[in-house]
Amino acid sequence: MLKLERRKEPSKFMLYVTPFVAVVLTMLAGLLLFLLLGKAPVQAITLIYFTPLTSIFSLTELAVKATPLILIAIGLSFGFRAGIWNIGAEGQFIMGAVCGGAVALALYEVQGIWVLPLMCVAGIIGGMLWAAIPAYLRIRFNANEILVSLMLVYVATLLLSILVHGVLRDPDGHNFPESRLFHDSATLPILIENTRAHLGIIVTLVVVVIAWVFVQRHIIGFQIKALGDAPRAAKFAGFSENRIIWLCFLTSGALAGLAGLFEAAGPVGQLVPALPVGYGFTAIIVAFLGRLNPIGIFLGGLLMALTYIGGEGAQIAMSLPSATTSVFQGMLLFFLLATDILINFRFRWISKKPDSLEPAPVSLQQAE
Amino acid sequence: MKRLFGMIWVLGALALLAAPLVSTPAYAQKTKVGFVYVGPIGDHGWSYQHHQGLLELKKAFGDKVETTHVENVSEGPDAERVIQQLAQAGHNIIFTTSFGYMNPTLKVAKRFPNVKFEHSTGFKRSKNVSTYNIRFYEGRYVAGIVAGKMSKSNTIGYIASFPIPEVVMGINAAYLGAKSVNPDVKFKIVWVSTWFDPGKEADAAKALSDQGADVLFQHTDSPAAMKLAEQKNISAIGQASDMKAFGPNAQLTALVNNWGPYYVSRVKAAMDGSWKSTDTWGGIGQNMLNIAAWGSKVPADVAKLAEKARDDIASGKLHPFTGPLKKQDGSDFLKAGEVISDKDLSGMNFYVQGIDGKLPK
Numbered sequence: 001m002l003k004l005e006r007r008k009e010p011s012k013f014m015l016y017v018t019p020f021v022a023v024v025l026t027m028l029a030g031l032l033l034f035l036l037l038g039k040a041p042v043q044a045i046t047l048i049y050f051t052p053l054t055s056i057f058s059l060t061e062l063a064v065k066a067t068p069l070i071l072i073a074i075g076l077s078f079g080f081r082a083g084i085w086n087i088g089a090e091g092q093f094i095m096g097a098v099c100g101g102a103v104a105l106a107l108y109e110v111q112g113i114w115v116l117p118l119m120c121v122a123g124i125i126g127g128m129l130w131a132a133i134p135a136y137l138r139i140r141f142n143a144n145e146i147l148v149s150l151m152l153v154y155v156a157t158l159l160l161s162i163l164v165h166g167v168l169r170d171p172d173g174h175n176f177p178e179s180r181l182f183h184d185s186a187t188l189p190i191l192i193e194n195t196r197a198h199l200g201i202i203v204t205l206v207v208v209v210i211a212w213v214f215v216q217r218h219i220i221g222f223q224i225k226a227l228g229d230a231p232r233a234a235k236f237a238g239f240s241e242n243r244i245i246w247l248c249f250l251t252s253g254a255l256a257g258l259a260g261l262f263e264a265a266g267p268v269g270q271l272v273p274a275l276p277v278g279y280g281f282t283a284i285i286v287a288f289l290g291r292l293n294p295i296g297i298f299l300g301g302l303l304m305a306l307t308y309i310g311g312e313g314a315q316i317a318m319s320l321p322s323a324t325t326s327v328f329q330g331m332l333l334f335f336l337l338a339t340d341i342l343i344n345f346r347f348r349w350i351s352k353k354p355d356s357l358e359p360a361p362v363s364l365q366q367a368e
Numbered sequence: 369m370k371r372l373f374g375m376i377w378v379l380g381a382l383a384l385l386a387a388p389l390v391s392t393p394a395y396a397q398k399t400k401v402g403f404v405y406v407g408p409i410g411d412h413g414w415s416y417q418h419h420q421g422l423l424e425l426k427k428a429f430g431d432k433v434e435t436t437h438v439e440n441v442s443e444g445p446d447a448e449r450v451i452q453q454l455a456q457a458g459h460n461i462i463f464t465t466s467f468g469y470m471n472p473t474l475k476v477a478k479r480f481p482n483v484k485f486e487h488s489t490g491f492k493r494s495k496n497v498s499t500y501n502i503r504f505y506e507g508r509y510v511a512g513i514v515a516g517k518m519s520k521s522n523t524i525g526y527i528a529s530f531p532i533p534e535v536v537m538g539i540n541a542a543y544l545g546a547k548s549v550n551p552d553v554k555f556k557i558v559w560v561s562t563w564f565d566p567g568k569e570a571d572a573a574k575a576l577s578d579q580g581a582d583v584l585f586q587h588t589d590s591p592a593a594m595k596l597a598e599q600k601n602i603s604a605i606g607q608a609s610d611m612k613a614f615g616p617n618a619q620l621t622a623l624v625n626n627w628g629p630y631y632v633s634r635v636k637a638a639m640d641g642s643w644k645s646t647d648t649w650g651g652i653g654q655n656m657l658n659i660a661a662w663g664s665k666v667p668a669d670v671a672k673l674a675e676k677a678r679d680d681i682a683s684g685k686l687h688p689f690t691g692p693l694k695k696q697d698g699s700d701f702l703k704a705g706e707v708i709s710d711k712d713l714s715g716m717n718f719y720v721q722g723i724d725g726k727l728p729k
Contacts, residue, residue: 274443
């Protein structure tokens with residue numbers, strides 16, 4: 001008989017292994033799905049998971065797509081560790097793009113090497129200010145930061161819409177709601193010619209390393225963890241909860257804002273109403289997929305990006321419906337959550353004994 | 369027992385892995401045509417209708433063409449990658465079918481000078497990028513006549529998406545059509561800030577019906593408003609494709625986008641080498657916009673009136689925007705007998721006189 005048994009302590013091994021198990025299970029389920037759909041299953045899985053890794057173009061696209069996901073998820077992971085829930089990274093992403101983009105448009109006539117750094121600063125400040133609202137309301141009025149940050153996403157989306165319909169609209173654009181294209185010195189330098197791989201990718205790598213050092217080595221990294229794991233103990237130890245709330249919100253706001261600016265000044269090159277495509281929400285998944293660990297988030301972001309790009313490739317090559325991508329992402333999460341049970345529990349084979357008439361609760365106790 | 373299950377699992381997995389790999393046969397000199405859709409094909413509106421064009425293309429050329437389509441491509445950062453992937457995969461001509469694909473299309477086109485691009489509803493062209501669009505306003509004027517005649521409450525509801533010229537000219541044309549047959553007609557307009565969101569569209573339709581509107585127009589892509597009109601026993605005008613299936617009693621008519629003939633002619637041009645970058649803006653007269661069969665509610669005299677307008681527009685005898693015409697604020701726009709220029713039309717950002725409410729900016 002198969003028994004589920006509680007572990008004495010959570011398994012470190014399983015904590016890191018289950019994401020990979022989830023990926024493999026997703027592939028197997030995918031094979032079954034494609035078989036039922038009457039599509040060549042192996043070819044479909046290959047197209048989604050492996051083909052994007054075989055050309056320079058799709059590899060760069062993978063990096064372009066993963067960049068905002070990783071940046072935002074790293075920012076969010078600090079708060080999530082401390083039990084502070086910033087759900088509104090999408091809004092902070094938009095505000096970063098708006099503020100940085102506004103600088104680019106204000107300096108439309110001006111070229112200069114300092115334009116881009118200025119835009120980055122504006123983007124970071126934009127994201128931070130937007131994140132400061134839920135942080136302040138939480139501290140001052142104990143308002144629920146989940147609701148406040150989430151609601152502010154809609155405000156930011158509409159604000160972007162108002163601006164590109166109004167003051168930031170391209171004067172030569174037939175009244176269509178989009179800004180001018182940013183000029184060259186307001187656009188992120190391209191790393192590899194004829195691709196969209198931009199400087200933001202390098203910055204993201206640096207952020208991953210810094211975040212990793214911070215979490216592992218810095219006292220504040222420890223305080224954040226302590227606040228999440230044992231809030232009362234953290235308070236007794238004299239850690240200021242308010243300070244951590246500010247820190248977490250401002251960090252995630254800054255990184256989300258930077259991601260937004262990178263998106264506007266990189267792949268898109270202008271402000272458009274369709275700029276936000278849900279990275280702020282997908283990044284929440286990436287953060288948990290990566291176990292709130294910077295290196296894990298880096299891998300999780302790449303995996304998530306892979307499913308997007310592979311899904312498109314499968315659409316082009318095999319006319320699979322676009323819902324394939326969503327189904328795969330959904331399955332991945334489902335399997336991750338399902339296999340997470342292995343962290344705290346383990347399976348054990350218990351051979352049927354003759355005296356198995358014994359009441360079940362007792363055997364459970366024994367197992368513990 | 370568990371052993372047995374284990375065996376089944378292993379065998380199943382092996383069977384899956386061993387499933388035959390369908391290899392792509394080599395195509396000899398086929399023209400590869402790519403399409404990028406903003407919505408799902410199943411929206412029964414905008415993207416659905418483009419897909420009908422793709423199917424027509426297949427019918428016309430048989431195995432001389434190979435078509436590919438990618439649906440649900442957002443107008444943000446993903447569009448450029450999808451277009452580039454299609455170009456890299458060896459497509460000879462690529463149709464990008466939403467306004468937001470304009471700059472991405474141009475960027476990719478620069479990198480692939482030998483691939484031909486066709487962008488729908490935009491205004492920027494280059495040596496290998498054409499633009500094409502339909503004069504939807506012509507159909508809205510005709511539908512406006514039907515709506516103005518059929519409304520008992522003299523209130524017509526309009527579900528609008530974004531305040532861009534395309535949508536604004538549609539509202540104005542529908543109003544002018546309705547006004548031409550019913551001087552008391554009023555328009556109520558709801559902006560939903562989306563092209564496709566059945567939930568929001570249905571909410572807007574309900575709000576309009578609650579405010580007394582008994583004919584609904586929409587400039588969004590799903591049949592949600594049509595369904596609601598059917599439920600509420602009021603009328604509606606189908607958008608982009610014939611929505612009769614969703615409102616057998618409600619639909620007065622529908623404005624059907626007919627992209628097929630254009631796609632056939634452009635792919636043909638790409639095949640025989642006569643393709644050039646062009647700007648096409650065709651309407652009823654060019655068979656790019658069709659008016660669906662009148663609904664059962666529409667009496668013969670109303671149908672006759674609308675058909676006359678339809679035929680006059682097709683022949684060029686009538687233009688929906690002909691002076692005298694004033695803007696909403698009362699300032700002069702067109703002198704008596706003056707016909708609007710295409711340039712003014714494609715940048716239209718004001719309501720004509722008689723429409724209430726403020727145009728969002």
